[in-house]
Amino acid sequence: MVHVTRIVIIGGGPGGYEAALVAAQLGAEVTVVDRDGLGGSAVLTDCVPSKTLIATAEVMTTFDTSYEELGITVAQDGGADAAKVIGVDLGKVNRRVKRLAIAQSHDITQSVTRAGVTVLRGRGRLGSGGQAVDGSREVLVDAPDGTVQSLRADAVLIATGAHPRVVPDAQPDGERILTWTQVYDLEELPRELIVVGSGVTGAEFAGAYQALGSKVTLVSSRDRVLPGEDPDAAEVLEDVFRRRGMNVMSRTRAEGAKRVGDEVEVTLSNGQVVTGTHCLMAVGSIPNTAEMGLEEAGVKLNDWGQIQVDRVSRTSAPGVYAAGDCTGVFMLASVAAMQGRIAMYHALGDAVQPLNLKTVASNVFTDPEIATVGYTAADVECGKMDAVVVKLPLRGNPRAKMQGIRDGFVKLFCRPGTGIVVGGVVVAPRASELIHPIALAVDANLTVEQVASAFTVYPSVSGSTAEAARQLHIRKRADGES
Ligand SMILES: Cc1cc2nc3c(=O)[nH]c(=O)nc-3n(C[C@H](O)[C@H](O)[C@H](O)COP(=O)(O)OP(=O)(O)OC[C@H]3O[C@@H](n4cnc5c(N)ncnc54)[C@H](O)[C@@H]3O)c2cc1C
Numbered sequence: 001m002v003h004v005t006r007i008v009i010i011g012g013g014p015g016g017y018e019a020a021l022v023a024a025q026l027g028a029e030v031t032v033v034d035r036d037g038l039g040g041s042a043v044l045t046d047c048v049p050s051k052t053l054i055a056t057a058e059v060m061t062t063f064d065t066s067y068e069e070l071g072i073t074v075a076q077d078g079g080a081d082a083a084k085v086i087g088v089d090l091g092k093v094n095r096r097v098k099r100l101a102i103a104q105s106h107d108i109t110q111s112v113t114r115a116g117v118t119v120l121r122g123r124g125r126l127g128s129g130g131q132a133v134d135g136s137r138e139v140l141v142d143a144p145d146g147t148v149q150s151l152r153a154d155a156v157l158i159a160t161g162a163h164p165r166v167v168p169d170a171q172p173d174g175e176r177i178l179t180w181t182q183v184y185d186l187e188e189l190p191r192e193l194i195v196v197g198s199g200v201t202g203a204e205f206a207g208a209y210q211a212l213g214s215k216v217t218l219v220s221s222r223d224r225v226l227p228g229e230d231p232d233a234a235e236v237l238e239d240v241f242r243r244r245g246m247n248v249m250s251r252t253r254a255e256g257a258k259r260v261g262d263e264v265e266v267t268l269s270n271g272q273v274v275t276g277t278h279c280l281m282a283v284g285s286i287p288n289t290a291e292m293g294l295e296e297a298g299v300k301l302n303d304w305g306q307i308q309v310d311r312v313s314r315t316s317a318p319g320v321y322a323a324g325d326c327t328g329v330f331m332l333a334s335v336a337a338m339q340g341r342i343a344m345y346h347a348l349g350d351a352v353q354p355l356n357l358k359t360v361a362s363n364v365f366t367d368p369e370i371a372t373v374g375y376t377a378a379d380v381e382c383g384k385m386d387a388v389v390v391k392l393p394l395r396g397n398p399r400a401k402m403q404g405i406r407d408g409f410v411k412l413f414c415r416p417g418t419g420i421v422v423g424g425v426v427v428a429p430r431a432s433e434l435i436h437p438i439a440l441a442v443d444a445n446l447t448v449e450q451v452a453s454a455f456t457v458y459p460s461v462s463g464s465t466a467e468a469a470r471q472l473h474i475r476k477r478a479d480g481e482s
Pocket residue numbers: 010011012013014015016033034035036037038039040041042043045046047048050051122123124125159160161162180201288292323324325326330331332333334335336365
């Protein structure tokens with residue numbers, strides 16, 4: 001008799017649905033339980049909607065910052081300036097955003113069901129009985145109609161994601177005080193937007209709304225924006241933000257936000273009160289791990305409520321795996337998907353490569369974008385990695401000059417002896433596309449000589465990556481001699 005492994009996945013975001021596809025391919029009987037719709041927050045409220053909004057913002061910025069230099073004329077209407085001539089209809093933009101998100105969720109549902117996966121709508125949790133004698137576990141599904149269904153699984157994957165953190169004295173009302181999931185209901189562009197939080201989400205929205213035409217104040221509790229990113233990259237972005245008129249407030253926290261008529265007052269830890277028409281709170285997220293019977297089943301959580309996992313996505317409870325934002329390992333859709341796939345390869349006895357975070361490419365979708373892979377400047381500074389660094393400003397790149405690009409750089413890190421590329425940062429328009437050759441080099445342990453010897457198109461921004469590699473070839477020789 002052929003033994004079919006039963007897999008139940010709780011959560012249908014990238015961590016869950018990518019795992020489901022792999023498990024079905026490997027011949028398992030797979031059920032995905034999701035309460036909001038396949039694609040998860042990544043597709044319905046976070047990644048896909050924000051990047052669709054940013055697509056409009058990107059066109060606005062590119063035009064606004066370069067049209068004069070590139071010789072484009074704009075018909076002036078009664079003395080109005082160009083920004084007013086090319087204004088945005090936010091209601092229309094947001095309807096497009098939501099349409100795309102729903103279509104994407106629908107596409108994912110189709111491909112998952114076509115692969116033979118059963119999709120159940122409802123809230124999943126672990127049954128309290130622990131592991132049965134046959135090693136299986138119980139998953140309970142609370143359906144929207146109030147019924148409860150019991151499923152048995154040989155392996156369970158928890159991929160329930162996370163939700164926005166709320167500051168007690170800044171309760172979102174969905175109209176003027178908003179979380180990032182609520183901004184797509186706005187019909188009109190906020191005149192004055194206060195963005196609280198200068199991590200990736202805060203910086204992306206601050207940059208996007210500024211490009212769309214809002215007057216933006218960005219409240220950062222740290223010395224600079226994007227405290228987790230490459231310091232040179234963060235400096236470029238903060239400089240661009242300020243030059244374009246953003247009010248960036250550093251080293252101060254928002255303690256509360258309240259509505260006063262049609263305005264919002266945000267009280268800061270330094271006693272100041274900032275006023276705007278809208279406030280977007282982007283102060284981190286909370287894992288969706290409460291009331292799921294996890295600890296009762298032996299699944300250990302850390303102090304932030306995130307599920308502790310190893311590099312093959314195992315939790316502390318046998319037969320229970322976890323992937324994605326509920327583990328807090330690296331809050332990216334690509335990492336969630338990889339963790340989910342790895343869990344299934346492991347559970348179903350296939351060849352498995354443990355998760356390697358040093359090859360993850362990530363991007364901040366601001367203008368300019370900031371893309372990163374591998375070891376960082378902080379790793380080099382604290383001695384975690386011995387590396388030689390070269391940073392080439394894009395000002396000297398011929399294509400960048402032609403396109404009127406002034407801000408940005410390419411930075412490469414390589415090992416001093418071998419010249420193996422161990423990391424890189426690209427700050428440029430479409431850096432998300434330009435980082436790929438560096439990510440390939442890091443993943444395949446290529447040397448700077450190998451990167452430098454591959455042809456690049458002339459003229460191209462990626463020419464700067466090859467040039468940085470050439471300069472590292474000289475630098476590492478000089479370092480070796482000294
Ligand atoms: C504004 C924003 C922009 C982002 N942009 C990017 C980006 O550009 N690129 C990138 O790589 N990452 C991005 N991220 C991060 C990315 O969205 C997450 O890392 C990704 O969504 C994690 O996937 P996941 O599968 O863990 O969870 P999710 O995508 O959150 O999916 C979890 C699913 O589980 C469901 N669920 C929760 N609890 C239960 C339960 N008990 N029972 C059943 N279902 C349940 C939820 O409803 C949801 O559908 C962004 C995040 C934010 C906030």
